[in-house]
Amino acid sequence: KAGVTQTPRYLIKTRGQQVTLSCSPISGHRSVSWYQQTPGQGLQFLFEYFSETQRNKGNFPGRFSGRQFSNSRSEMNVSTLELGDSALYLCASSFESGKTDTQYFGPGTRLTVL
Amino acid sequence: KNQVEQSPQSLIILEGKNCTLQCNYTVSPFSNLRWYKQDTGRGPVSLTIMTFSENTKSNGRYTATLDADTKQSSLHITASQLSDSASYICVVSGKTGGFKTIFGAGTRLFVKA
Numbered sequence: 674k675a676g677v678t679q680t681p682r683y684l685i686k687t688r689g690q691q692v693t694l695s696c697s698p699i700s701g702h703r704s705v706s707w708y709q710q711t712p713g714q715g716l717q718f719l720f721e722y723f724s725e726t727q728r729n730k731g732n733f734p735g736r737f738s739g740r741q742f743s744n745s746r747s748e749m750n751v752s753t754l755e756l757g758d759s760a761l762y763l764c765a766s767s768f769e770s771g772k773t774d775t776q777y778f779g780p781g782t783r784l785t786v787l
Numbered sequence: 788k789n790q791v792e793q794s795p796q797s798l799i800i801l802e803g804k805n806c807t808l809q810c811n812y813t814v815s816p817f818s819n820l821r822w823y824k825q826d827t828g829r830g831p832v833s834l835t836i837m838t839f840s841e842n843t844k845s846n847g848r849y850t851a852t853l854d855a856d857t858k859q860s861s862l863h864i865t866a867s868q869l870s871d872s873a874s875y876i877c878v879v880s881g882k883t884g885g886f887k888t889i890f891g892a893g894t895r896l897f898v899k900a
Binding site (some may be wrong): 685776777780781 | 821825827830831832836878887888889890892
């Protein structure tokens with residue numbers, strides 16, 4: 674079974690631009706969660722989607738948004754990029770909602786904002 | 788404030804030795820606690836998940852314990868191997884004003900030959 678895949682793996686943008694990241698979960702998994710990881714803040718929860726609905730949301734500004742498609746693939750969008758948005762963005766999938774089910778992480782997308 | 792604190796921040800041990808990593812949390816009410824292993828440049832990999840009623844769970848050489856009364860968890864690694872060198876992250880989920888997932892800062896483990 675293929676694991677969680679994320680595209681692109683690396684991305685360089687400039688301040689003010691917007692970016693869209695993609696995550697394909699493990700086949701059959703319906704929950705996709707997004708996380709931001711920085712050296713200073715560690716891993717922080719962005720949001721979780723389950724069956725195309727946002728189920729939980731972390732404490733991030735409205736510039737961060739996401740969506741999930743009927744095939745469970747998910748995209749995350751960041752508008753008006755700031756230098757502080759430079760981070761590793763990880764997505765994780767699970768069969769049920771991520772509360773008690775094992776989450777499987779993708780390799781991440783490394784975003785650099787210049 | 789919901790917090791997850793891990794100690795030590797980093798740890799160096801010799802191959803073959805055992806070690807124990809600590810996680811203290813204040814997330815309440817508590818739903819579940821997970822331990823992840825993250826190799827450099829890779830996404831985290833789940834090691835264990837424990838709910839309120841579980842106080843120990845093993846995954847090979849990794850054994851996690853949970854004391855929900857004192858809000859403490861530990862991850863014990865037995866007979867360490869070079870491949871155990873990684874960051875170990877404690878993650879606690881709870882339901883306060885909506886479901887919350889709080890990540891610890893991680894413990895960086897270095898296993899030396």
